[in-house]
Amino acid sequence: MKKTIILLTALLGINSSLTAQSENSLRMPLNTTLLDRRITPHTPLLGMNDETLFRTITRELSDDGFGGRKPLTAYETPTLEYIAGRFKEVGLEPAAGGSYLQKVPLLGVMTKIKNNEVVVSGSKRNVKLRYWDDIVLWTLRAEKQTKVNKADFVFVGFGIKAPEYGWDDYAGVDVKGKVVVMLVNDPGFYNDNLFRGKNMTYYGRWTYKFEEAGRQGAAAALIIHDTEPASYDWSVVQNSRSSATLSLYSETGNKELIPFQGWVTGESAKKLFDAAGVSFDESIASAKIKGFKGFPLKLRTNIESTNIFEVTESANVAAILPGTSLKNEYIIYSGHWDHLGTGQPVDGDSIYNGALDNATGIAALVLLGKRFKELPERPKRSIVFLAVTAEESGLLGSKYYAGNPLFPLDKTVVCLNIDSWGDKMRTSDVIISAAGHSETDRYVIDAASTQGRTVSFSTTDVSGGYYRSDHFNFAKVGVPVVLARSGNQYIDPQAAKAHSEKYYGGPGNYHQPSDEYHDWWDVSGSLEDIYMFYGIGLRLANDGYFPKWNDGAEFKAVRDFK
Secondary structure (H helix, E strand, C coil): CCCCCCCCCCCCCCCCCCCCCHHHCCCCCCCHHHHHHHCCCCCCCCCCCHHHHHHHHHHHHCCHHHCCCCCCCCCHHHHHHHHHHHHHHCCCEECECCECEEEEEEEEEEEEEHHHEEEEEECCCEEEEEECCCEEEECCCCCCEEEEEEEEEEECCCCCEEHHHCEECCCCCCCCCCEEEEECCCHHHCCCCCCCCCCCCHHHCHHHHHHHHHHCCCCEEEEECCHHHHCCCHHHHHHHCCCCEEEECCCCCCCCCCCEEEEECHHHHHHHHHHCCCCHHHHHHHHCCCCCCCEEEEEEEEEEEEEEEEEEEEEEEEEEECCCCEEEEEEEEEEECCCCEEEEEECCEEEECCHHHHHHHHHHHHHHHHHHHCCCCCCCEEEEEEEECCHHHCCHHHHHHHHCCCCCHHHEEEEEECCCCCCCCCECEEEECCCCCECHHHHHHHHHHHCCCEEEECCCCCCCHHHCCCHHHHHHCCCCEECEEECCCECCHHHHHHHHCCCCCCHHHCCCCCCCCCCCCCCHHHHHHHHHHHHHHHHHHHHCCCCCECCCCCCHHHCCCC
16 A cells, blocks of 8 residues: 555644644654663563463563554554564464565544534524533544534434344434434343344444444434443543544545544433433433434534544554465464553553553463464464454454455454453353354363363343454454353352452453553463463364354355355
8 A cells, every 4th residue: 555644753642632742743752761671672482381471471562661552653663563573483474475564554533623612503502512521523534624514413313224123213314414413332222122132233333333324424423422331431432532543544535434423421412402402311212112213403513623644554463373284274363452552641640551451362362372383283274363453443453354364264264362361360161252153152162171161151242242352353254253251150259359359450440541460460260261262273273174153143144165
């Protein structure tokens, strides 16, 4: 791809308060003193046992010296070099045409909303929505200014068009050039008889909602934030947009995408409905009932932003252990290397280190690569280790790989994705998510059994976890995936309870600066999960079988073997 750089050397800043410094760049200056002192030279892995290796890589990648591993920052290159170096160190070969890096075209946009507010005129009163506190908006277009003029509002329920469920929130309403307002999640969250009940469908994900609003011709899309159905609080929305927003880049400059997308707090949404003279509670209640019809709100607004943007390349890091007799068939282990970089300070800390999410996943990939490399005989199939970029920005690196695979998808046997495996004590059980989707369940059951662990099936996925990590992009193109990890039946329940009192990795630390590595972590359960994934991959690499999707699985039709 031809590289085009706009404002090449920029400081990532919170977009509600661009400073004179940050107006000229998107990239954060590299703190080479900190990087050199803490990280380089890297601790050699030679002779390390598995736990030490796992801890070392997790600790080093989540150090302040890597600046939170945000793609398109000055910390990206050191991160890529670190991971590629670790792959090489354990004996894995480059997988991207002689390189460890698969280039991924990305667009980074820092959106500055005019006056840091959106003024909405209503039939009853006007409402000022303060950027950051009341509303978070961004654009994914490569343009210096983005404008929406005299745009009317339309409430479209959940913003879902799902014929297989007999649901169409857009039926009978014209939203072209308008602002659509919608609920988070899907109707099943509120009614077990709708969609898949508490198991969120892809229709409940914010990515789908913005995509569909764009297909319908809307000028802007606002999701009403609600912590429980969203599964995260408002600070997560803020932190995810505290610096440049990333997307894959198209040759049109992403002009095919909706001009503005964003979130509005529940309290602010209620003010909007009141200003339109419409009952907020009644509107929300009606949206949850099958047969709901979207309707106009007597609201109008102008939205204008100035944007600093950069079109450049990030990279997936790809390594391979070539197979023998079936070397043209592939097992993929994946995990994302990126996190959120720097952002809004919390208790004086502005670096979002991403230790659990997902330095641990990269550490697991290196550990798995080392174990496969040390086998006395190579597996029949090739093993690919894929550290993908920009997961936190919408699974962008895996999405790009799925559309531009390094190895044929119809020869890709399975994807085993690792995301956020860290401080976890040993358990006697394993939980399979998305159970019943494919024949990979049997491989999990057998591998867990060899460890003396029982398997149970997750029956609810309220947060839509199936659609929130990189395995989803492999599933969408027909590659079966494995979703399994330790459950909650701890070998030592009392110790687990005591440990949990200082366990940092819960929801309160998700996408927060407090996601940091600690030596007091107990990683025994995470290592056992890694060994389980190793066993699954080793078996599949030698048995010559392609696991199939089960009847009724969402992606069965995509998989088409000879």
